[in-house]
Amino acid sequence: xxxxxxxxxxxxxxxxxxxxxxxxxxxxxxxxxxxxxxxxxxxxxxxxxxxxxxxxxxxxxxxxxxxxxxxxxxxxxxxxxxxxxxxxxxxxxxxxxxxxxxxxxxxxxxxxxxxxxxxxxxxxxxxxxxxxxxxxxxxxxxxxxxxxxxxxxxxxxxxxxxxxxxxxxxxxxxxxxxxxxxxxxxxxxxxxxxxxxxxxxxxxxxxxxx
Numbered sequence: 672x673x674x675x676x677x678x679x680x681x682x683x684x685x686x687x688x689x690x691x692x693x694x695x696x697x698x699x700x701x702x703x704x705x706x707x708x709x710x711x712x713x714x715x716x717x718x719x720x721x722x723x724x725x726x727x728x729x730x731x732x733x734x735x736x737x738x739x740x741x742x743x744x745x746x747x748x749x750x751x752x753x754x755x756x757x758x759x760x761x762x763x764x765x766x767x768x769x770x771x772x773x774x775x776x777x778x779x780x781x782x783x784x785x786x787x788x789x790x791x792x793x794x795x796x797x798x799x800x801x802x803x804x805x806x807x808x809x810x811x812x813x814x815x816x817x818x819x820x821x822x823x824x825x826x827x828x829x830x831x832x833x834x835x836x837x838x839x840x841x842x843x844x845x846x847x848x849x850x851x852x853x854x855x856x857x858x859x860x861x862x863x864x865x866x867x868x869x870x871x872x873x874x875x876x877x878x879x880x881x
Contacts, residue, residue, distance in 0.1 A: 710828070711808070711826050711827060711846075714846040714847070715804070715806055715846075717846075718824050718844075718846055718865075719784075719804060722783075722784050722824075727754075728755065729754065729755050729756075729786065730750045730754040730755065730756050731757045731759065732756060732757065732758050733764075735764065736764060737764055737765065739764070740758065740765060740766050740794075741774060741775075743756070744758060744776045744777070744785070744787070744796070745775060745776070745777040746777060746778060747777050747778075747779060747780050747800070749779030750779075753783070755783060755785075755786055757786040757787075757788065758785070758786070758787050758788070759790065760787060760789045760792060761789075762791040762811070765791075765793070765794035768794070773795050773797035773816050774794055774795060774796050775797060776796050776798045776799065777799060777800050777801055778801020778821075779801055783802075784801070784824075785801065786803070786804045787804070787805045788805075788808070789805065789813060791809050792809055792811060793809060793811040793814065795814045795816075797815070797816035797818060798818060798822070798823045798841075799821055800818070800820065802822045802823075802824070803821075803823050803824070804823075804826070805824070805825050806826050807825055807833050808831060809831070812832045812834070813827065813831060813833045813834070814835075815833070815836075815843075816835070816837075817835070817837040817843045818841055819838050819840030820840055820841065821842075822841070822844075823837075823842075823844070824844045824846060825843065825845050827845070827847055827852070827854065828847070828848065829847055829848050829852050830853060832853045832855075833854045834857075835854070835855070835856040835857065835858075836858045837856060837857070837858040837859075837860030837862050838858055839858070840860060841858070841860035841861070842860060842861045842862075842863075843861065843862045844862075844863045844872055845862070845864050845875065846864075846865040846866070847864070847865075847866055850864070850866050861874075862874070863875060
């Protein structure tokens with residue numbers, strides 16, 4: 672996988688329900704012999720390589736319609752030749768959902784992940800089985816649910832709003848360049864936070880809202 676030139680993450684507004692939970696600065700990595708601030712692209716490449724190896728081949732899918740997007744988000748059989756399905760979602764093709772409804776995401780049964788890149792729009796996704804790596808970069812806000820026995824690894828820039836619900840028996844990892852973020856997880860499932868250059872999963876400590 673290639674490494675993009677990193678940019679210093681933008682500042683994060685203070686206050687409100689998505690207020691920053693701490694004040695740690697982004698980590699630094701060495702890329703091509705030079706120091707760069709860790710951004711969400713670094714984390715995405717790290718998380719993908721950890722699951723499928725650095726030489727993984729992605730099969731990119733750009734749904735032409737909302738209906739096609741719903742179909743592509745279900746990938747129980749997986750791609751041929753060990754490829755990893757990458758579904759690109761935006762405001763034009765992201766499936767709509769009614770209030771309280773979620774769009775099902777199914778990862779391959781063989782343990783490979785399905786990868787989803789949300790660039791814009793506000794699809795309300797739910798990983799119901801398997802493993803999903805989800806880049807949440809929409810300025811509209813981002814929403815993800817994780818069902819029992821399912822796993823989601825969510826990568827988001829520090830200034831992206833992400834609301835997550837992890838049900839009991841599910842596993843959610845939130846990867847963000849800094850602990851100063853706009854992530855808000857709920858639910859009784861396992862929730863972890865990975866930031867900067869630290870590859871370890873630290874149990875998420877929920878802030879107390881007054």
